[in-house]
Amino acid sequence: MRLSRFFLPILKENPKEAEIVSHRLMLRAGMMRQEAAGIYAWLPLGFRVLKKIEQIVREEQDRAGALELLMPTLQLADLWRESGRYDAYGPEMLRILDRHKRELLYGPTNEEMITEIFRSYVKSYKNLPLNLYHIQWKFRDEQRPRFGVMRGREFLMKDAYSFDLDEAGARRSYNKMFVAYLRTFARMGLKAIPMRAETGPIGGDLSHEFIVLAETGESGVYINRDVLDLPVPGEDVDYDGDLTPIIKQWTSVYAATEDVHEAARFEQEVPEAKRLNTRGIEVGQIFYFGTKYSDTMKAMVAGPDGVDVPIHGGSYGVGVSRLVGAIIEACHDDAGIMWPEAVAPFRAAILNLKQGDAAVDGACEQLYRELSAKGVDVLYDDTDQRAGAKFAAADLIGIPWQILVGPKGLAEGKVEVKRRSDGSRENMSPADVVAKLA
Numbered sequence: 179m180r181l182s183r184f185f186l187p188i189l190k191e192n193p194k195e196a197e198i199v200s201h202r203l204m205l206r207a208g209m210m211r212q213e214a215a216g217i218y219a220w221l222p223l224g225f226r227v228l229k230k231i232e233q234i235v236r237e238e239q240d241r242a243g244a245l246e247l248l249m250p251t252l253q254l255a256d257l258w259r260e261s262g263r264y265d266a267y268g269p270e271m272l273r274i275l276d277r278h279k280r281e282l283l284y285g286p287t288n289e290e291m292i293t294e295i296f297r298s299y300v301k302s303y304k305n306l307p308l309n310l311y312h313i314q315w316k317f318r319d320e321q322r323p324r325f326g327v328m329r330g331r332e333f334l335m336k337d338a339y340s341f342d343l344d345e346a347g348a349r350r351s352y353n354k355m356f357v358a359y360l361r362t363f364a365r366m367g368l369k370a371i372p373m374r375a376e377t378g379p380i381g382g383d384l385s386h387e388f389i390v391l392a393e394t395g396e397s398g399v400y401i402n403r404d405v406l407d408l409p410v411p412g413e414d415v416d417y418d419g420d421l422t423p424i425i426k427q428w429t430s431v432y433a434a435t436e437d438v439h440e441a442a443r444f445e446q447e448v449p450e451a452k453r454l455n456t457r458g459i460e461v462g463q464i465f466y467f468g469t470k471y472s473d474t475m476k477a478m479v480a481g482p483d484g485v486d487v488p489i490h491g492g493s494y495g496v497g498v499s500r501l502v503g504a505i506i507e508a509c510h511d512d513a514g515i516m517w518p519e520a521v522a523p524f525r526a527a528i529l530n531l532k533q534g535d536a537a538v539d540g541a542c543e544q545l546y547r548e549l550s551a552k553g554v555d556v557l558y559d560d561t562d563q564r565a566g567a568k569f570a571a572a573d574l575i576g577i578p579w580q581i582l583v584g585p586k587g588l589a590e591g592k593v594e595v596k597r598r599s600d601g602s603r604e605n606m607s608p609a610d611v612v613a614k615l616a
């Protein structure tokens with residue numbers, strides 16, 4: 179992509195309404211624009227990151243055996259009357275009347291709708307276990323939307339729903355999602371810690387929140403530091419095998435949100451030097467809620483003995499749009515964002531330090547052409563800004579690799595490669611740059 183033809187409205191100043199660093203940097207880096215309280219337009223740079231995060235989530239759901247579909251954002255109120263949540267959900271529910279005065283709502287979550295889809299087709303335990311998911315926009319009319327995408331009103335969520343014959347089966351589905359979440363967040367360069375949590379309006383009695391440690395996080399957390407060094411399962415993890423050793427390993431080290439924290443146990447179990455009380459960002463939450471929805475909505479299957487029983491369910495959410503902010507909270511410095519390579523909007527930025535100089539222009543064009551031909555996502559800053567402004571922009575938007583092309587270096591057949599994450603620099607020939615990044 180040539181920057182002269184891209185749409186990247188970088189802001190010079192810190193927007194005053196931004197209270198936390200990720201909100202500030204997303205606005206300054208031209209990644210998004212607020213259209214209404216808690217409602218954002220995703221501009222090209224931010225949208226690229228959102229799609230990369232979404233794709234990692236999708237790949238790990240698929241690896242765990244979940245099946246992707248897409249449910250609508252709008253739902254019938256009657257569906258939520260069946261489960262009894264229409265009134266219970268309260269003012270966060272955005273209620274809508276259509277032209278025929280039919281009562282609709284903008285879905286905050288999809289337990290009811292997925293249960294309706296399931297019960298319409300699945301009648302036998304032979305079709306279980308089943309895990310259906312989608313990646314869809316949600317609306318929750320938050321009293322105080324704030325911190326940018328961290329607590330929005332319209333936000334992108336991956337929500338998966340599992341269906342099993344009994345609790346034992348449902349726990350196996352739960353464990354698959356637990357492992358999938360460990361892998362998902364690790365692939366984004368995050369340490370997301372699974373913590374026992376309250377179940378809240380979703381219901382049930384078993385839930386874990388996956389929390390990324392960050393000073394600005396809304397969740398208070400208490401952990402044994404050892405949890406930060408546990409191994410994340412590899413891509414060869416056997417989802418059809420026994421996952422309980424992995425679950426046991428990750429849940430036997432103390433980690434709890436403040437609302438389920440047990441101070442006495444923490445003091446007793448965790449050596450002083452290993453106790454950490456800090457804050458974190460909830461990037462995902464998983465629930466087992468048994469027959470909560472299948473009872474009220476009559477989602478039954480015939481068991482092995484031919485008798486109809488309500489299925490045991492679970493739901494599993496990931497805050498896809500929240501993750502853009504969470505990653506910035508975890509990966510930034512004073513100069514701006516430092517994208518982990520797996521979610522970076524571009525892998526490399528070519529900075530032309532003397533626009534108009536034939537040798538420099540030529541070398542940049544060649545690098546741009548050769549890297550693009552090898553499938554490397556490149557942003558070529560071919561604008562006529564002075565070098566200092568180009569350095570600042572590249573640091574702000576957080577591209578992992580910067581290729582600085584200037585007349586002096588070129589005279590010796592070299593360009594300078596700077597790694598954004600640690601600031602390390604290396605001089606090498608353009609050909610070596612292509613070999614290194616391709």
Ligand SMILES: Nc1ncnc2c1ncn2[C@@H]1O[C@H](COS(=O)(=O)NC(=O)[C@@H](N)CS)[C@@H](O)[C@H]1O
Pocket residue numbers: 286287288289318320327328329330331333335336337338380460461462463493494495496497498499500
């Ligand atoms: N207002 C919000 N803005 C941005 N992300 C949010 C918001 N509310 C929730 N999320 C994200 O969405 C994830 C799942 O939301 S949830 O309420 O915990 N779970 C559910 O809705 C279940 N139905 C899971 S399928 C959360 O872990 C969080 O990362």
